[in-house]
Amino acid sequence: MKVDGIPYRSIFTAADGRTVRVIDQRRLPHDFVVVDLSTRDEAAVAIRDMWVRGAPLIGATAAYGMALQMRTDPSDAGLDEAWRVLNATRPTAVNLRWALDVMAAVLRPLPPAEREAAAYARAAAIADEDVAINRAIGEAGVALIEAVAARKGGGPVNILTHCNAGWLATVDWGTATAPIYMARERGVDVHVWVDETRPRNQGASLTAWELAGHGVPHTLVVDNAGGHLMQHGKVDLVIVGTDRTTARGDVCNKIGTYLKALAAHDNGVPFHVALPSPTIDWTVSDGLAEIPIEERSGEEVGWVWGRTAAGEVTRVRIAPEASGLGNPAFDVTPARLVTGLITERGLCAASPEGLASLFPERAGR
Numbered sequence: 001m002k003v004d005g006i007p008y009r010s011i012f013t014a015a016d017g018r019t020v021r022v023i024d025q026r027r028l029p030h031d032f033v034v035v036d037l038s039t040r041d042e043a044a045v046a047i048r049d050m051w052v053r054g055a056p057l058i059g060a061t062a063a064y065g066m067a068l069q070m071r072t073d074p075s076d077a078g079l080d081e082a083w084r085v086l087n088a089t090r091p092t093a094v095n096l097r098w099a100l101d102v103m104a105a106v107l108r109p110l111p112p113a114e115r116e117a118a119a120y121a122r123a124a125a126i127a128d129e130d131v132a133i134n135r136a137i138g139e140a141g142v143a144l145i146e147a148v149a150a151r152k153g154g155g156p157v158n159i160l161t162h163c164n165a166g167w168l169a170t171v172d173w174g175t176a177t178a179p180i181y182m183a184r185e186r187g188v189d190v191h192v193w194v195d196e197t198r199p200r201n202q203g204a205s206l207t208a209w210e211l212a213g214h215g216v217p218h219t220l221v222v223d224n225a226g227g228h229l230m231q232h233g234k235v236d237l238v239i240v241g242t243d244r245t246t247a248r249g250d251v252c253n254k255i256g257t258y259l260k261a262l263a264a265h266d267n268g269v270p271f272h273v274a275l276p277s278p279t280i281d282w283t284v285s286d287g288l289a290e291i292p293i294e295e296r297s298g299e300e301v302g303w304v305w306g307r308t309a310a311g312e313v314t315r316v317r318i319a320p321e322a323s324g325l326g327n328p329a330f331d332v333t334p335a336r337l338v339t340g341l342i343t344e345r346g347l348c349a350a351s352p353e354g355l356a357s358l359f360p361e362r363a364g365r
């Protein structure tokens with residue numbers, strides 16, 4: 001997508017073809033800064049400390065982290081260590097493990113001297129595939145928005161989204177936002193309710209920034225506003241992303257997603273989840289019991305970052321020093337609350353049968 005008119009991906013290589021460049025998402029929306037990752041450990045820090053985030057981009061960064069490792073130590077031991085170090089960065093998004101497994105499967109059979117070139121080629125392919133997948137998700141999902149527009153016969157289609165499942169969370173297009181960007185391109189009147197997404201505020205800092213950059217009408221709301229908006233008929237459709245979807249269609253996404261699904265269910269609002277197939281974890285079924293939920297530092301809850309009226313970007317404390325601070329970063333929405341899944345192969349029910357109908361080669365394995 002574009003930043004100030006210039007097309008960008010969220011991850012790419014520098015002119016040397018080896019240095020990896022990412023947008024430092026901690027600095028948005030105040031500053032747009034591209035940073036270089038030159039070592040495997042820098043890639044690991046970028047994922048762990050959320051310079052990059054969002055399941056598909058975490059996967060792509062891990063793939064390039066593996067390539068960075070191959071520059072300095074392409075041995076079997078180096079390969080194993082890179083897998084271990086990168087896989088330990090964040091626990092919930094399954095795209096991380098998926099990308100590392102894809103890279104390891106390509107690299108392990110090769111002699112070490114050939115691994116660096118192969119690693120960069122495969123990492124680039126993972127990034128390109130992500131762009132194609134998200135474009136296909138957009139093409140599948142735009143039909144949902146167009147159907148609402150046709151039914152309403154006028155006025156904007158109001159879509160609520162949570163966290164950032166936009167182009168910044170992927171390599172390009174986004175998952176939840178791809179249908180929105182495409183609807184906009186086709187001239188459909190859309191308006192997006194953007195949940196701020198405490199504590200990291202991915203909605204306020206990233207989704208709102210993205211949508212503003214592409215002229216998509218949107219309104220930033222506090223996380224707790226969604227139920228009220230739905231009760232008053234102000235949400236036509238919810239579309240969110242996911243960090244891990246189980247084989248039976250349970251969906252793990254940013255904390256607070258479950259509450260939006262409950263409110264949508266109670267108010268008869270369709271609740272859709274957009275996902276690239278690498279986000280499906282075919283090895284797990286019961287999302288509540290089986291998906292590891294990242295517990296992040298309470299510092300993120302006790303403090304907020306922002307820009308002061310004087311222009312300084314700083315953080316301020318909002319909780320008493322004496323209070324305990326809890327920070328579960330994701331929750332699981334059971335399949336029964338999900339109206340449908342939007343994948344690169346089309347729409348399906350959030351059920352074992354629904355997923356199997358689109359991915360017969362993976363189901364039941």
Ligand SMILES: CSC[C@@H](O)[C@@H](O)C(=O)COP(=O)(O)O
Pocket residue numbers: 053054055056093162163164165166169170174175176202240241242243253254329
């Ligand atoms: C297409 S991104 C889907 C999810 O990764 C996204 O909704 C999300 O929860 C991101 O969490 P984050 O903690 O910012 O990595």
